[in-house]
Amino acid sequence: MVRVLVRAIISLLASAFMGSIIVFLLLRMLKGDVATVILGQTATREALEALRAEMGLGAPLLQQYLEWIGGVLQGDMGTSYAAEFDIAHEIWVRVPLTFTLAFSSLIISVIVALVLGTFSAIHVKDWRGTWVDILSQIGIAIPSFWLGLLMVTLFAVHLGWLPAGGYVPLTEDFVRGAKSLTLPVFALAIPLSAVLVRYVRSGMLEVLDEDFIRTAQAKGLTLRRAAWRHGIRNASIPLVTITILQLGSLLAGAVVIENVFTLPGLGRMLVVAVGGREPLSVQSLALVLMLMILTLNFLMDIAYGLLDPRIRDSGRSAPMA
Known part of the structure; x- marks a missing residue:
């Protein structure tokens, strides 16, 4: 397990460095001058030159990168030029x-999928089983933002059970905060659950054909009890794999959902x-956002090591599907 942890840490650091x-x-590869983009086409040459100097745009790329990443490592990401707020503080909030x-x-998606x-x-x-398959296919076909709009129409507009948007911090009022997050959370969780259900079903079907399941049934357990007691751990391994692959889509969906529900998160920013x-x-x-993913x-790599003894004992990375 120690080897798995060390490999995961090295992979995390190397990926963070390359990603930055x-x-x-x-x-830097985007077309156009950054200073002109910020100040507009009507800006004077003096104003453009002053902004380029302030942003260090005339320096070599390596120097610009080192100054930026050095500031990031010290918690300094610079200042917003339009709103004049500290970027690191705003992100942290x-x-x-x-x-x-x-x-x-x-969490909801994984529980529902299992x-x-x-x-x-x-x-x-x-x-x-057929009805579960039909519902999962419908869930896969529905985009999270459209599902969010449908949920707002039903639960906020027609029924009035939940707020249509806005956010109350959980630390200020837990009940109101939970209500403000309910619709966006389920708008993200339902499509992801539909995807994960298919993989859990496939993995469990393979597990149910294994000898240890038949042995458990021979000892008196029903198929349901044998599946939950002995099969769920093995069936969870493909679930971890596909969950890892869905993390980027989940955060991308969060960016959209935050704007649908006007939540003051990173996506809205x-x-x-x-x-x-x-x-x-x-x-x-x-x-x-990349560092969050x-x-x-x-964390999922560590979960692999806990779920699969072969990975934990050998220290090898789990295969990606």
């Missing part, structure tokens, strides 16, 4: 909301930064 370079270079939204959706996927595999030959021509804010936000990948 890619984020930096991609924004918004991270908990985005992480809560994504992590809550992920329950419904196992249920579908146990009842694969009757109508109950990113859209405002793009619309307000804030390349430094966009660059820093892209880096933070890498951190979740790191």
